[in-house]
Amino acid sequence: MSTIYKTIYLDAPSIGAAEKRYLSRAVDTGYVSSAGRFVFDFEEAFARYVGSRNAVATQSGTAALHMALHELKIGRGDEVIVPALTFIASINPVLYVGARPVFADIDSRTWNIDPCRIERLINRRTKAILPVHLYGNPCDMGAIMRIARKHGLAVIEDATESLGATYKGRQTGTFGDFGCFSFNGNKIITTGGGGMVVSRDAGKAGHIKFLVNQAKDKANSLYHPEMGFNYRMTNIEAALGLAQLKKINRFLASKNRINSIYREKLGGIKTIRFQEECDGGRSSNWFTCVSFADGINIARLQKKLMKHNIPTRRIFMPATGFPPYRKYGKGDYSRSRGLYDRGLCLPSSVMNTKDDIYRVTTKLKELIA
Numbered sequence: 114m115s116t117i118y119k120t121i122y123l124d125a126p127s128i129g130a131a132e133k134r135y136l137s138r139a140v141d142t143g144y145v146s147s148a149g150r151f152v153f154d155f156e157e158a159f160a161r162y163v164g165s166r167n168a169v170a171t172q173s174g175t176a177a178l179h180m181a182l183h184e185l186k187i188g189r190g191d192e193v194i195v196p197a198l199t200f201i202a203s204i205n206p207v208l209y210v211g212a213r214p215v216f217a218d219i220d221s222r223t224w225n226i227d228p229c230r231i232e233r234l235i236n237r238r239t240k241a242i243l244p245v246h247l248y249g250n251p252c253d254m255g256a257i258m259r260i261a262r263k264h265g266l267a268v269i270e271d272a273t274e275s276l277g278a279t280y281k282g283r284q285t286g287t288f289g290d291f292g293c294f295s296f297n298g299n300k301i302i303t304t305g306g307g308g309m310v311v312s313r314d315a316g317k318a319g320h321i322k323f324l325v326n327q328a329k330d331k332a333n334s335l336y337h338p339e340m341g342f343n344y345r346m347t348n349i350e351a352a353l354g355l356a357q358l359k360k361i362n363r364f365l366a367s368k369n370r371i372n373s374i375y376r377e378k379l380g381g382i383k384t385i386r387f388q389e390e391c392d393g394g395r396s397s398n399w400f401t402c403v404s405f406a407d408g409i410n411i412a413r414l415q416k417k418l419m420k421h422n423i424p425t426r427r428i429f430m431p432a433t434g435f436p437p438y439r440k441y442g443k444g445d446y447s448r449s450r451g452l453y454d455r456g457l458c459l460p461s462s463v464m465n466t467k468d469d470i471y472r473v474t475t476k477l478k479e480l481i482a
């Protein structure tokens with residue numbers, strides 16, 4: 114007879130009574146679209162939480178990144194330095210504005226863009242650096258900001274996976290010119306689908322607020338002095354976001370607890386290495402990810418774990434391997450590729466209990482023994 118186990122969640126969010134209350138309040142007001150109090154309240158609460166002066170809600174994290182690049186007037190003929198290892202949505206907005214992504218390989222300890230590899234890629238066409246705090250792990254923002262200042266470059270932080278993570282006590286997303294966040298279903302907090310762009314520059318943030326709402330003139334909403342975008346967040350999404358934001362400390366504590374259990378139970382195994390924090394970095398542990406020594410077939414291991422109802426996720430495949438991006442990938446990305454070949458994201462949902470995580474570690478140890 115086979116054993117029936119409780120479901121183990123990979124990255125499912127926790128949505129409860131508070132969210133339902135906020136959602137029904139939004140519905141009761143009749144404002145289900147982008148007009149309505151919740152969007153402003155969410156923006157204000159979010160800015161306060163991350164410690165930024167201004168926050169603009171968007172339709173997605175991708176839209177937030179697109180708006181940041183657009184606001185910096187980055188376009189045709191310009192280059193943006195990006196990590197070779199990230200989700201494709203970090204790269205696409207660079208192409209949306211007509212610029213060229215220039216890929217830098219990662220630091221094999223942190224899995225983030227290696228600051229030592231950035232400077233050699235800078236030339237007169239370089240306009241910005243776009244670091245990604247991968248799986249919630251902060252990039253070395255001290256080193257990145259020093260390089261950016263030295264060369265007069267803008268910095269757009271892809272903080273879509275790192276809400277709540279800090280570098281030297283400051284929240285990720287608040288170091289560069291813009292910080293971009295995502296509230297996709299599997300993120301630290303969710304609005305179903307949505308994003309946020311933060312900036313210390315009120316003028317630039319105000320301009321993005323205007324652009325995401327079809328660039329409607331303040332005095333005459335039927336007049337459009339610029340090309341705009343329909344990138345606004347709805348009141349319904351913002352209601353969900355506000356309820357979720359109130360629980361963020363609980364979610365982060367749960368992510369940290371999960372990470373501690375994995376480290377406690379798997380940390381002593383020679384063939385397993387964890388993604389590590391840089392000096393001064395404190396990960397949100399959005400996902401706990403590990404890499405295995407050569408000789409372990411990741412796809413096979415993933416299948417075996419799934420047979421025991423343990424879902425996992427492969428590490429991102431470097432974008433330089435995909436047809437639309439191949440022509441931009443001329444360097445050595447062996448560290449990024451190596452992590453795709455040998456890495457795995459372990460179940461990290463806040464819906465899991467301690468026992469669930471213990472079950473994952475026991476089974477994993479058994480399978481790699």
Ligand SMILES: Cc1ncc(COP(=O)(O)O)c(C=O)c1O
Pocket residue numbers: 173174175176199200202203245271273274294295296297306307308
């Ligand atoms: C690294 C990274 N960048 C950008 C995004 C885009 O965010 P969204 O899905 O909200 O557009 C995501 C999330 O999906 C992501 O993981």
